[in-house]
Amino acid sequence: MRTEQNQVEYTATPPTIVRSRALAAIGAAIAIVVFILDTITPKEIALAVLYVAVVLLSAKFLQKRGVVLASLGLMALTGLSYMLSEHDVSPGIALSNGLLTLVAIGITAFLAVQSLSREMVLREQAGLLDLTHDTVFVRDMNDVISYWNRGAEELYGWKRGEAVGKITHQLMRTIFPMPLEQIMAKLLRNGRWEGELVHTKKDGTQATVASRWSVQRDGRGRPVAIMETNNDITERKQAENALRLSEAYLVEAQRLSLTGSFSWKSSGGEFFWSEESSRILGYDRTTKPSLQLLMQRVHPADIDRVRRVIDRASREGKDWELEHRFQMPDDSVKFVKVVARAGADESGKVEFVGAIMDVSAAKQAEQELRQAQADLVHITRVTTLGELTASIAHEVNQPIAAVATNAAAGLGWLEAEPPDLDKVRATLGYIVQDAERAGDVMHRIRALAKKAPLRLARVDVNEAVLEVIALTRSELVRHGVSLQTQLATGLPLIEGDRIQLQQVILNLILNAVEAMSSIDNGTREVRITSEREASNAVLVTVRDFGPGLDPRSVDRLFEAFYTTKPSGLGMGLAICRSIIQAHGGRLWATGNEPRGAVFQFTLPLERGKTVPAEHAGGASVQERNGSHSWRPPIPMP
Structure with a gap:
């Protein structure tokens, strides 16, 4: 069933051909009627002038050559009618009417051919507009669409017959970047306007377009129409928004992780750093980055080591990393870790891409951890000594008891008669040794x-x-x-x-x-x-x-x-x-x-x-x- 329907549609006579044949038949009928009437009517009446209507009608379905041939045929009919008619009453009037008819047919044919030439030029121009992928449509000063090219059909989904005669901003539910009154004022003042618009297609989806408007004026300078060309930039805007969102995520991630990024072309000296890098370095975000500004922040005690690493990396073009300190303008110190990876730019020259990480908090936490570990070690030592209290007391009591015993013995040797000084001297030696031991x-x-x-x-x-x-x-x-x-x-x-x-x-x-x-x-x-x-x-x-x-x-x-x-x-x-x-x-x-x-x-x-x-x-x-x-x-x- 479907196949038969498609076949019928394929073999049916196109509407344009049917219309042309109908107009041709009407024109032929008019020409015949005029010829008959002109032949049988007295020549005081210039009925042959009605051939002008046939010329105008032929211009609707014939090309320039066809119009010329049709006009010549009508002139021939005028001459034939003159020869077949009787001219007894006023032959001069009949001759003048015939000449007038020929002149009218010629002038009308000339004007029709000129109109067809202009129409053909316009049609060719319109055909060129149909070749472009951009949307092009024309609307009058009331925003009513009068022309709609193929690009507009493909982008928005409405065919030319569906769009022509509609109000453009109502049809596509246009979203403007500013009030329409301001856009129109700028358009009439400058003759042109450019901007981004959001249009809604026939299927309900939205398209972002780069739009360009130009105004057309008549001979008196009055605006009569607006031509609008639109370039679909939906995918580009989506990519830009995704890139902008990605950059925002990157900036936020760098801010949260205290990690900035940088790039450096050692051959040309070109330097770039991210917003977080400028914050770490203590520079305003509008400051133009440079290696010299970065080196100004390096701590004096680390400057020689940093220069050696950078100079070697510049000569050898290899990856490098180091930890050092920045001394800020307020004399505060930041600990940073810098990691750079070597690569090549478009011209093949060495380019370093790296990261600057602010590890000050980590360093402080590391110091606090070491202090906490030291405190814990000390507590453990004291606890261990507390467990050894009895043993320590015994270890100390031994030499103290020996000191007391030897002191008593020494006193006894001194009280002897006579005092035994050698034993006293030996006893005092014991006392000294036991005291040193304690x-x-x-x-x-x-x-x-x-x-x-x-x-x-x-x-x-x-x-x-x-x-x-x-x-x-x-x-x-x-x-x-x-x-x-x-x-x-x-x-x-x-x-x-x-x-x-x-x-x-x-x-x-x-x-x-x-x-x-x-x-x-x-x-x-x-x-x-x-x-x-x-x-x-x-x-x-x-x-x-x-x-x-x-x-x-x-x-x-x-x-x-x-x-x-x-x-x-x-x-x-x-x-x-x-x-x-x-x-x-x-x-x-x-x-x-x-x-x-x-x-x-x-x-x-x-x-x-x-x-x-x-x-x-x-x-x-x-x-x-x-x-x-x-x-x-x-x-x-």
């Missing part, structure tokens, strides 16, 4: 309890170990634990904080003692060794023979707040690892054979420094139950 104990306690920032210095690891052992001797005796040391001779010095490293050793010894306090049978022994590791570090090992480590919890031993003790806080080993890592070392734990645990840590060496032999640990030292009380030799007078 002072050493108190000095170590004060050093461990003192709250002080991290102080790096040359440290003899063996000496630090022995000082801690002196503090824990009574604790070892109280729990029935023996301690052996195997400290390597000639160990190089390490660079670190002596007090913090002693806290690590103290914590590991006390953990070992506590682990073995629940063992009823077997060896209760702690072994401490030191040696030089092949990786240019000192290795310290604390080995016990307690119940050992649970394989399932070995990986969590150094986590904060993880503990296997009923009353433990779970901070001791976490702090120990933090201290060792801050010194550039490593702390780990393994199982001991046949039982027990082994804790080991490494500390990097201070290059070129070696512990003198007299300060190394010497040979193996053993301290067991009952052997913790010791006295140096009696000095001779």
